Amino acid sequence: MQKSTFWKKAITAATLLSVLLAGCSGAGSSSPGDPTANTDTDKVQPAAQQEITVAVSGDVGLDRLDAGAYDGSMNVHAMIYDGLVQYGEKGQIEPALAESWEISEDGKTYTFHLRQGVKFSDGSDFNAEAVKFSFERWIHDPSNSLTVATAMQSLEIVDDHTVQMTFDRAYYPLLTELTFARPVRIISPNAVEPAGDSQGTFVKPIGTGAWMADSYKTDQEAVLVRNPNYWGDAPKLSKITLKVIPDPQSRVLALQSGEVDLAGGQMSRLPLESLPVIENEASLERLRSPGTSSHFLVYNGSNPDLQDVNVRKAINLAIDKSSIVNDLMGGIGSEAKGLFPSTVPYVTESNSKGYGYDPEAARSRLAESGYTDTDGDGLVEKNGTPLKLSLVLQQVDFPEWKPMAELIQAELQNVGISVELQVLEPNAYYDALWTTKAYDMIVYRTYDDAYNPHSFLSSLFHRTGDTAAVAWSDAELEQLIDTALASTEEKKRQGTYDQIFARMDGQAMFASLYYPDDLFVFNKRLRGVEAGYTTFEPILWNRLEVME
Structure with missing residues (x-):
């Protein structure tokens, strides 16, 4: 399909009107300090200058952004539609x-x-x-x-x-x-x-939506301008340029130079190793937002050792979640307890208590099931067979998984479990997870926001037809999931989810690792920087404004 005149850079009458319209409202900011107090030297720029540039990791597909299709950037879908x-x-x-x-x-x-x-x-x-x-x-x-x-x-x-x-x-x-x-x-x-x-x-x-397409260069940038016909509170910005910067380190450099005003979240991940650089940059500010996903270990239920609930509980008890967050993730996240963080519907403090970190309790659980170190080599055995497990991961999409897996390997070794790490390419990794089941344990993550908890539970912990559940098969759990999905009463539904999470926790059907935060970095000239509630609406764009 040839590009229409819609994509020309010439400013249309509608665009001129949108540039001239001043923003009329907006809520407070999550950025540090008092974001609503403007001083004599901290004034809102004129409407015509209310423009920012945002880093994105890949092409947004503005020319194929059909609302009825699964193509193009979800972030831009949510801005336009x-x-x-x-x-x-x-x-x-x-x-x-x-x-x-x-x-x-x-x-x-x-x-x-x-x-x-x-x-x-x-x-x-x-x-x-x-x-x-x-x-x-x-x-x-x-x-x-x-x-x-x-x-x-x-x-x-x-x-x-x-x-x-x-x-x-x-x-x-x-x-x-x-x-x-x-x-x-x-x-x-x-x-x-x-x-x-x-x-x-x-x-x-x-x-x-509040934004409409203005211009587009494949693999380079997409420009959105304020929709003059928007039914809600008008955005304070007049233009947002989405600049494609595939390399994470280059995004940090672009923030430092002022080439972009905002980056982060899943739209343009920032490397954790660059946090000290960002913290020392006077022109930049950070925004941390609690995420809705979690990273955890999937157990292969066909492994005889992992069919023992005490072994599964021992693995949970042996992993120091605080070390994962503080030592590996730079404090960007929180210690995992249940399968989902508290930002997910139906998750409460009482139904997601988790296991904590207790190596001695882990050793006791193993001993209770007959796993002991009889020859002094540091590994527990049962019936003469050492407890050895494989741990599969990939690091292309999630580079933090490799050091995390190495930490888990050392901590399980500490309680007598030998772990062999297997780092796979993404295609092989997903094939192992979904098809071949060639793993004893595999690192995975839950879905995000609107897909939790119902969609993830249905996809990973519920059979599909005659095919067993991907993560863990349990008939009682599947019946509870069916009951929750069909429930029309909120109170009863909450009670069913309480039972679901209690069943999963009591049977140690997984091992929680950590809850990641979304990290955004922005230029201090921005005000009203506030995280949204979904990964496809990561920032409340309509509240942003530029200060002099």
């Missing part, structure tokens, strides 16, 4: 393009009342027809595994500002799925050719 609902703190479902909704008593019918007076960035009207058009672009795609797609029986237009969706089952995460960055967000019927054809060819991104 709105959903019917949005994901708030700890999974709270908040209104977006739908001001309110009702769910039938049986949990199968959802009626959404749409926000009125909303327009797309091209000035066309948002209404129920646009919702139907958007959903029909992906709802019948057989490759789409979202329950909102596979379970939907009908989508009816009640009137211009009301739509009703009927599903074949009760499934409480339906609303959560509707918060995803893609493919559930709403796109203008004018974004395809021929216009209004749900099977039409995508031409350009046109959404109702």
Whole structure:
């Protein structure tokens, strides 16, 4: 597809208007100090100068950012397109393009009342027809595994500002799925050719979000400008340039030189070894945000030694989680307890206590099951066979896993368990995890934010058809997961999740390692730097502003 005149750099009348509009509101900042107090020498720049550059690790795919497809940057999807609902703190479902909704008593019918007076960035009207058009672009795609797609029986237009969706089952995460960055967000019927054809060819991104596309250079940069038709509080910035910088160390240099104003999170990871450099840079500030994922060990349940719950508990007790966080991660994160951190819905202090660090208790657990060091070589044996396990990992996507695995190796050796490390290339690593099961233990991580806990538990700890669960098979756990997913009452659902986490913890179905924080670094000329609630909306962009 040839690029249309949309991608030309010439500033359109709409762009001129968006540059001239001053931001009108915004909440406080998470940055250090008092971010809301401006002094005589700390003033907001004029609207025309409210521009920043943000580092991204790869091409954002602005020319293929179809709201109904799994292509392009999720971060930019979420900036240009709105959903019917949005994901708030700890999974709270908040209104977006739908001001309110009702769910039938049986949990199968959802009626959404749409926000009125909303327009797309091209000035066309948002209404129920646009919702139907958007959903029909992906709802019948057989490759789409979202329950909102596979379970939907009908989508009816009640009137211009009301739509009703009927599903074949009760499934409480339906609303959560509707918060995803893609493919559930709403796109203008004018974004395809021929216009209004749900099977039409995508031409350009046109959404109702706070930002709209301005220009794009593949593998170099994408420029977004303020949407003059945005229905919510107008962004304070007039322009955001997303600059592609693939190398992590180069991102640090770009921050130091002022080439970029902000980097970090999953959109542009920063190397932990560069933290001392960043801390000593007078022009830079850090923002740490508690993440929603965790890193942990998956056990291979087919290993006879690991079928013994005392062995699994001993491994948990032998690992010093505080050393992982403080000695290896530079304090960027927190000690893991349960499978998920407290930022995840339904996780509480009482249902995710974890095991702590107690090598003596670990040795006692092993001895209780007959694993003792009979020959004084430092390794425990049972029936004359030493307890030896393999630990599989990869370090291309997660370089911190190698030193972490080496620490685990030493700590398990300390309680008498021999561990052989196997570092694999990503393809071989994922093949081992999902297909061959060629490991005794493997380092893995949970999903993020809107996918936790329901989606991750379903994917890793629940069988699919006749195929056993990936991480750990347990019939009682699977029944509890099914009950939670079908629950229509919040209180009962919380009680079921309490049972789920208690079952997983009591049976030591995994070994928690650490909860990573998201780390952002920004130029001190920015104010209103506040972390978002999802990895695809890592920063509350609309609250950012530039100071003189």
